[in-house]
Amino acid sequence: MENAKIKALDFNFYYGAHHVLKNVSAEVIANKVTGIIGPSGCGKSTFLRSINRMNDVISDVKVEGKILLDGKNIYDPEMDVVDIRRQVGMVFQKSNPFPKSIFDNVAYGLRINGIKDKYFIQERVEKSLKDAALWGEVKDRLQKNAFELSGGQQQRLCIARTLAVEPEILLMDEPASALDPTATLKIEELIHQLKSKYTIIIVTHNMQQAARISDYTAFFMLGELVEYDLTSMIFTNPSKKITEDYITGRFG
Amino acid sequence: MQRHFDEELKELNQEILKMGILAEESIQRSVEALKNRDKKMAEAVINEDARVDQLELDIDEKCIDLIARYQPIAGDLRFIAIGMKLNAELERIADIAVDIAQRVLEIADKPQLKPLIDIPKLTTIAQNMVKMSVDAFLKKDVKLAKEVILSDSDADQLRNLIQRELIEDYMAKDGSTAHRAIQYLLVARFLERICDHATNIAEDVIYMVHAEVVRHHPEKL
Numbered sequence: 001m002e003n004a005k006i007k008a009l010d011f012n013f014y015y016g017a018h019h020v021l022k023n024v025s026a027e028v029i030a031n032k033v034t035g036i037i038g039p040s041g042c043g044k045s046t047f048l049r050s051i052n053r054m055n056d057v058i059s060d061v062k063v064e065g066k067i068l069l070d071g072k073n074i075y076d077p078e079m080d081v082v083d084i085r086r087q088v089g090m091v092f093q094k095s096n097p098f099p100k101s102i103f104d105n106v107a108y109g110l111r112i113n114g115i116k117d118k119y120f121i122q123e124r125v126e127k128s129l130k131d132a133a134l135w136g137e138v139k140d141r142l143q144k145n146a147f148e149l150s151g152g153q154q155q156r157l158c159i160a161r162t163l164a165v166e167p168e169i170l171l172m173d174e175p176a177s178a179l180d181p182t183a184t185l186k187i188e189e190l191i192h193q194l195k196s197k198y199t200i201i202i203v204t205h206n207m208q209q210a211a212r213i214s215d216y217t218a219f220f221m222l223g224e225l226v227e228y229d230l231t232s233m234i235f236t237n238p239s240k241k242i243t244e245d246y247i248t249g250r251f252g
Numbered sequence: 253m254q255r256h257f258d259e260e261l262k263e264l265n266q267e268i269l270k271m272g273i274l275a276e277e278s279i280q281r282s283v284e285a286l287k288n289r290d291k292k293m294a295e296a297v298i299n300e301d302a303r304v305d306q307l308e309l310d311i312d313e314k315c316i317d318l319i320a321r322y323q324p325i326a327g328d329l330r331f332i333a334i335g336m337k338l339n340a341e342l343e344r345i346a347d348i349a350v351d352i353a354q355r356v357l358e359i360a361d362k363p364q365l366k367p368l369i370d371i372p373k374l375t376t377i378a379q380n381m382v383k384m385s386v387d388a389f390l391k392k393d394v395k396l397a398k399e400v401i402l403s404d405s406d407a408d409q410l411r412n413l414i415q416r417e418l419i420e421d422y423m424a425k426d427g428s429t430a431h432r433a434i435q436y437l438l439v440a441r442f443l444e445r446i447c448d449h450a451t452n453i454a455e456d457v458i459y460m461v462h463a464e465v466v467r468h469h470p471e472k473l
Contacts, residue, residue: 236325
């Protein structure tokens with residue numbers, strides 16, 4: 001595929017004796033939204049978390065194969081994990097702002113990266129909040145506690161916090177599953193806007209959401225990448241029967 | 253896993269089958285009326301078209317409702333989308349049967365121009381094509397759909413034959429036959445149009461089953 005930002009090559013992942021991802025090979029295209037779908041326990045979140053080595057924090061895991069980010073294997077012992085996570089940001093299912101002000105939440109990543117220039121931080125916070133489509137709603141109350149925001153706003157704040165350190169890739173693990181339809185729509189619109197600057201991978205249980213927002217869709221089952229194609233193909237004419245059975249709800 | 257949705261799709265299937273039967277009957281009866289110069293039967297075809305129209309509205313509503321409630325994708329989506337197209341094609345076919353019935357009213361009281369041989373033949377082709385195309389949809393049978401598409405040229409040839417005979421043997425020789433000959437000409441043209449609609453249905457069936465577009469791409473057959 002053209003412009004592959006990420007390449008998984010025969011990637012295997014084990015939690016103890018449990019073989020969670022089996023020989024996954026896939027290319028994720030730059031500046032596109034790639035949706036990952038599959039039944040619970042199929043390995044989709046594990047795959048997502050493998051892309052910024054979030055699984056490293058779990059004990060007793062084993063990895064085989066490679067994940068190349070711009071051609072470099074992120075599992076190479078010489079790679080700096082902090083650097084990878086700066087490059088590959090992540091947004092979770094449940095918004096998790098820090099118990100700090102809106103401003104400090106977004107500035108957090110910059111400060112821990114050693115940036116002290118007040119004006120630079122101010123500018124970046126504003127830019128990130130604008131990119132996360134939240135600026136208009138919070139610009140007059142940046143010093144308020146982040147917990148005062150609604151669920152949807154908190155999730156966009158977390159996206160702004162991720163954007164502040166200028167990642168190249170955004171991993172999203174069911175970012176809208178806890179939100180109401182209006183807040184969900186805002187997140188989906190945001191994803192659509194962000195893809196011109198970022199490569200986005202999103203795990204979702206919502207088939208219609210995957211169909212709406214992703215350019216490519218990967219279907220995982222029992223740790224295997226069963227089918228991976230243009231979203232328009234997967235949702236009109238999947239090549240495998242099991243994919244069709246899953247997306248149309250016949251599966252199970 | 254059994255889905256409630258499948259029950260709804262089955263109902264839709266039944267409604268489309270009913271639509272197919274009604275359309276087919278309309279063709280049969282309109283040509284029967286033509287053969288027997290039966291004005292009563294022609295009027296019945298015209299009057300009963302309201303049933304087909306109502307069924308068309310019901311099926312459309314059902315499809316829209318299923319799309320809104322289930323947001324179907326993949327094969328389910330193709331089935332409903334093509335179901336809607338089929339619905340429109342079948343309604344059109346029934347309308348054409350009404351056009352034929354109106355021609356009957358036009359000529360029933362006038363002396364018989366000629367014994368009808370080729371028009372009933374063309375009717376049989378048209379009826380078979382409609383029946384086969386609806387069957388292909390119901391059974392998701394691509395082979396049958398392809399047979400329908402290939403029969404269309406037979407219908408075209410027969411229509412040309414009828415046209416030539418009416419023009420050369422009647423209209424050109426005796427101007428007084430023109431009015432009646434034109435009615436038969438129109439009937440032949442209508443029957444051939446029915447075959448075209450059946451062909452459209454068959455092409456849509458292939459898309460529904462294989463997601464492959466053969467419409468306007470005869471080389472893909």
